[in-house]
Amino acid sequence: MPETVISAQNLDLTFETNDGPVHALKDITLDIAEGEFVSLIGPSGCGKTTLLRVIADLETPTGGTVSVNGMTPDEARLARAYGYVFQQSALLPWRTIEENVALPLEVMGLDKATRNQRIVSNLELVNLTGFEKKFPWQLSGGMQQRASIARALAVEPAMLLMDEPFGALDEIVRDHLNEQLLKLWAKTKKTVVFVTHSIPEAVFLSTKIVVMSPRPGRIHEIIDCNLGTDRALDIRETPEFLRIAHQVREGLKAGHSYDE
Amino acid sequence: MTATGFIKDRLVPVGSILLVILIAWYFAAYSMNAPFQRDFDRRAGETRTSVEFLKKTMSQPKPTMPAPHQVATNLWKNTLTVKPWSKRSLVYHSWVTLSATLLGFAMGTALGVAIAIGIVHIPALDRSFLPWIIASQTIPILATAPMIIVLLAAIGVTGLLPKALISTYLSFFPVAVGMVKGLRSPDVLHLDLMRTYSANRMQTLWKLRIPASVPFFFTSMKVAIAASLIGAIVGELPTGAVAGIGSKLLAGSYYSQTVDIFAALIAGSIVAILLVTAVDVVGRFVNTRMGAKSQ
Ligand SMILES: Nc1ncnc2c1ncn2[C@@H]1O[C@H](COP(=O)(O)OP(=O)(O)O)[C@@H](O)[C@H]1O
Ligand SMILES: [Mg+2]
Numbered sequence: 377m378p379e380t381v382i383s384a385q386n387l388d389l390t391f392e393t394n395d396g397p398v399h400a401l402k403d404i405t406l407d408i409a410e411g412e413f414v415s416l417i418g419p420s421g422c423g424k425t426t427l428l429r430v431i432a433d434l435e436t437p438t439g440g441t442v443s444v445n446g447m448t449p450d451e452a453r454l455a456r457a458y459g460y461v462f463q464q465s466a467l468l469p470w471r472t473i474e475e476n477v478a479l480p481l482e483v484m485g486l487d488k489a490t491r492n493q494r495i496v497s498n499l500e501l502v503n504l505t506g507f508e509k510k511f512p513w514q515l516s517g518g519m520q521q522r523a524s525i526a527r528a529l530a531v532e533p534a535m536l537l538m539d540e541p542f543g544a545l546d547e548i549v550r551d552h553l554n555e556q557l558l559k560l561w562a563k564t565k566k567t568v569v570f571v572t573h574s575i576p577e578a579v580f581l582s583t584k585i586v587v588m589s590p591r592p593g594r595i596h597e598i599i600d601c602n603l604g605t606d607r608a609l610d611i612r613e614t615p616e617f618l619r620i621a622h623q624v625r626e627g628l629k630a631g632h633s634y635d636e
Numbered sequence: 637m638t639a640t641g642f643i644k645d646r647l648v649p650v651g652s653i654l655l656v657i658l659i660a661w662y663f664a665a666y667s668m669n670a671p672f673q674r675d676f677d678r679r680a681g682e683t684r685t686s687v688e689f690l691k692k693t694m695s696q697p698k699p700t701m702p703a704p705h706q707v708a709t710n711l712w713k714n715t716l717t718v719k720p721w722s723k724r725s726l727v728y729h730s731w732v733t734l735s736a737t738l739l740g741f742a743m744g745t746a747l748g749v750a751i752a753i754g755i756v757h758i759p760a761l762d763r764s765f766l767p768w769i770i771a772s773q774t775i776p777i778l779a780t781a782p783m784i785i786v787l788l789a790a791i792g793v794t795g796l797l798p799k800a801l802i803s804t805y806l807s808f809f810p811v812a813v814g815m816v817k818g819l820r821s822p823d824v825l826h827l828d829l830m831r832t833y834s835a836n837r838m839q840t841l842w843k844l845r846i847p848a849s850v851p852f853f854f855t856s857m858k859v860a861i862a863a864s865l866i867g868a869i870v871g872e873l874p875t876g877a878v879a880g881i882g883s884k885l886l887a888g889s890y891y892s893q894t895v896d897i898f899a900a901l902i903a904g905s906i907v908a909i910l911l912v913t914a915v916d917v918v919g920r921f922v923n924t925r926m927g928a929k930s931q
Contacts, residue, residue, distance in 0.1 A: 434828055453834050460832040466825045470847050470926035479843065483833040511927035531833070 381445055381535065381567050382408040382431060388439030389426060399592035400426045401437070406586065406595065410534075413561055413568045415578035415585045417624065419632060423593020424571040425463075428537050431569065432460050445534070456484065458535040459528030463543055465520040467512040467527075474499070474508035477527045484531070498526040501560060518549040525557075535567045542577070551609055554580055558607070575628075576612055579603075579621045587624060589631025596631035599623055661704050662694075668701040669693040702895040710899040723879070726903045732880040733868045734907055736796050740803020741864040745857060747804060748811025755812075756819040756845070757837065766816075773809050777802065777867070782874030799871030799880075806867040807860035814856025818849025850926060854919030861911045869904060881907070 387404035390397045400423045408414050416424040429435040430442060433449035444452035452458065467476045474495050481491045499505055502522040512520055521541055528536060542550045558581055561568055572578050578585050582601050589596040601620050603611055611617050673693050677684060684692065694703040702710075711726065720727040751769065754761045781802050788798040822844050830840045872882025881904045888897035 432832060434831060453832065456834060458832070460829070462825060462829065464825060466829050468826065468844070468847070470850075470928075472927065480833045482843065483830070483835045483839050513927070 378410040378412075380407045381410045382406070382442070382569065384427075384431075384440065384442045386440035387427070387430065387437050387442060389423075389430060389435060389437045401430070402592035402594045404440070404593075404595055406598075408567060408569065408584075410567055411565050413570065413581055413583045415570045415572055415582040416588060417572055417575065417578045417585060418588030418593075418596075418628065419590055420573065421593075422588040422590035424573075424588060425539055426593065427588075428460075428539050428569060428571055432458060432537050434460075456480075456531055457533060458537050459531050459533040461521075461525055461528050461536065461538040461541045463540045465512070465517075465524040467520055467523060469512055472509050472511055473504065473515070473523050476512070476523060477530050480527060480531050494530045494532070498530045499523075501529065502526045502556070516549075518545050518553060521545065522553065522556075529560075529564075533566070535569070537569050539571045540573070541570075543573070550574075550577070555609060557581065562606075575621050575624050578624060579617055580607070580609070580612060585620075585624055587627035587631060589628075597627040599627065658704055665699065665701045665703040666690065666693050669696055669699045672696070672700065698892050699894055702898050706895050707898040707902060710895045711902060714899060715903075726881075726884070726899065729879055729881050729884050729900070730903050730907050733799075733865070733872065733882065733904070734911075736799035736868040736871065736880070737803055737861070737864045737907075737911070739796060740800035740867055741807050741861050743800065744804040744807030744860055744864060745811050748808040748856070748860070749815050749853075751808065751812040752815030752819055753841070755816050757841075769809060769812060772805075777806060777870055781867075781870045785871060785874050799868045802871035803864035803867035806863040810856045810859040810863065811853075814852045814859075815849055818852025818856075819845045821852065822848045847926065850922060851919075854915060854922070857919075858912050858915050861915055862908055865904065865908050865911060 384404050384406045387401050389401040390399050404423075404427060416427060418424055426435060430437050431444060431449060433453040442449050445455070445457045447455065447457070467473075468479065471479065477495045477498060478491050481494060486494075495508070496505075499508060502525055504519060504522055504526060507515060507519065507523075512523070515523065521544075525538075525541065542553050545553070554577060561581075568581075570578075570581060579601055580603075585599040585601050586595055587597040587599065588594065599620065603614075603617060603620075670689075670693050673689065673696070677689075677692075693699075695706070699706070714724060714726045718725045720731075722728060751765065755765055756762075784802060784805075785798045788794070788801070819841075826844055826848075827840070830844055835843070868880070869882040869885070872880040873886055881900050884900035884903075885897055888894070888900060
């Protein structure tokens with residue numbers, strides 16, 4: 377039994393806004409084991425980003441507890457236990473691709489040789505070799521997002537937190553990046569928490585799918601989903617894939633129904 | 637920019653404005669100098685043709701309004717026909733003012749950046765400092781400059797530094813205001829990113845805030861360097877300084893040498909254009925090095 381690396385107990389988060397309180401997370405209890413690929417799926421506004429940000433110590437919950445690697449989120453952040461990939465690539469426009477990948481490594485105080493070695497290996501991992509000296513605007517959206525994944529991986533974190541990293545990309549690029557991400561995950565054995573609102577993406581990638589529902593954001597259902605290692609995109613036509621996709625869709629519908 | 641593009645986009649519009657200014661200037665010179673000339677001719681009992689009269693209004697030794705060619709001749713004489721380091725050379729006087737301008741600009745920029753960094757990082761400064769900075773700029777410099785110069789002279793500070801301090805006083809403000817905006821310009825996304833790396837404030841400042849503020853920095857420096865020049869000239873006025881564009885203006889007004897005054901003014905404008913252009917060129921260069929798309 378692999379170790380639990382992320383554990384949330386009865387998490388609650390209410391944002392105080394000018395229009396009154398917004399209950400973004402309600403009673404979230406979730407355990408994620410080492411090496412798992414967990415997707416958070418749900419309609420927009422159901423608190424997926426907020427949950428990921430709580431794990432990353434970018435938001436502070438108003439109730440409940442979270443532990444990351446047995447530490448508080450704050451300690452885990454300071455220990456650089458995770459790499460965070462935002463919805464936008466968030467590359468610094470004045471840095472070249474390799475300088476962008478170097479950014480967290482400079483902050484960590486790594487020496488130049490180590491930095492260069494990690495830049496080379498991680499850009500290779502996301503197929504961006506040859507683009508080191510380009511500025512972000514010279515790359516397509518998909519390449520920019522790959523660069524931001526390389527940047528997160530260069531920290532060599534045990535965990536990757538990814539917030540709809542492929543949300544802004546077209547279907548074809550997205551399929552391709554899904555395959556690459558899966559290979560990467562199989563190779564590196566990292567724990568991944570992945571936010572998406574695409575059912576096929578979630579089923580294709582995950583070992584566990586967390587279906588969330590909005591107002592207040594909470595967990596509706598957790599669906600186990602392991603289509604085995606070595607899957608290729610055509611697995612999406614298999615009955616097993618379609619069965620799980622159907623289950624997710626039903627879960628989303630049920631969690632949403634009172635809304636209409 | 638292509639050659640024809642340059643002619644069409646720059647030369648034609650700038651040239652037409654220049655032409656309009658010159659025509660208006662000649663017209664002003666004629667109408668402002670004509671009363672004196674008419675008076676003068678009547679007393680001397682001279683009768684002239686219109687063309688002769690027109691020529692006379694454009695060549696008075698101490699005209700109310702000197703004509704452009706008189707100023708041009710004066711400029712030519714006092715820059716190219718005398719040694720640059722002689723007291724008569726406008727190059728020499730421009731250099732004196734320029735050195736005070738540059739020193740004051742450097743100090744003002746450093747001060748402005750330091751204040752901005754303080755304001756961005758220390759909430760108490762943000763609340764207490766900005767009103768004072770704004771108040772400092774509402775004090776009319778023409779009234780305070782003589783006091784500052786005289787006070788500093790009383791404690792033995794004379795020469796370049798007092799003038800430079802007036803420049804500093806005028807130039808720190810645009811830099812401080814521009815840099816506060818620039819240092820705050822990174823979006824939340826990038827600040828969050830630095831937080832996930834558990835970067836400290838110093839690292840966030842150097843790797844995010846300062847690079848992001850560079851365009852703001854150059855824009856405010858363009859304003860600041862022009863203000864510095866004005867500060868240096870104003871600083872030369874009250875003490876009856878012996879050198880500098882300000883002293884030329886003052887001497888010109890003592891002796892009603894209007895042509896000299898205008899020549900000094902033009903020299904000052906040329907220095908201002910050169911300074912602002914220099915900042916602009918450096919700014920473009922830095923911008924390109926920082927990966928901006930070429931325009
Ligand atoms: N910083 C914030 N301040 C106020 N409300 C917020 C903030 N962040 C998110 N919310 C609200 O919390 C809810 C959940 O948002 P979010 O986690 O971004 O949803 P999702 O990522 O699932 O689309 C939304 O109603 C959103 O408006
Ligand atoms: Mg979101």
